[in-house]
Amino acid sequence: MGLTVKQPRRMSASGRQMSVNLEITPTGSWPGAGEPLDLTTYIPIIETVNINTLDASGYVWKYDRNTKKILAFQSIDPADGGGANTPLVPATGDLTDQLLRVEVTGTRA
Numbered sequence: 001m002g003l004t005v006k007q008p009r010r011m012s013a014s015g016r017q018m019s020v021n022l023e024i025t026p027t028g029s030w031p032g033a034g035e036p037l038d039l040t041t042y043i044p045i046i047e048t049v050n051i052n053t054l055d056a057s058g059y060v061w062k063y064d065r066n067t068k069k070i071l072a073f074q075s076i077d078p079a080d081g082g083g084a085n086t087p088l089v090p091a092t093g094d095l096t097d098q099l100l101r102v103e104v105t106g107t108r109a
Helices: none
Strands: 003-006 012-014 017-026 045-053 059-064 069-074 100-107
Touching: 045 059
Parallel strands: none
Antiparallel strands: 003 017, 012 017, 017 100, 045 100, 059 069
């Protein structure tokens, strides 16, 4: 359980504006309530968080600024009782094969 976070390049800064690119890999079972990730460690005041993956597994990712967690949603066909990206991935979900590319932009404190 947890996340492996790598910062492959240096942080970019111009005046008060800052941006950082991270590579994140989940490790172990995914908790249904999300995995803790405090992005303010990298950017003090967050403006945007973009999460991309090259995997076509159907997972949708979101960063919750209030709880400082990264959330995983699974796209389930409404015909199968799902909706457009509504259910959280269950706690038994193994997402270790996912590589997330996260771009965080914001300003200095």
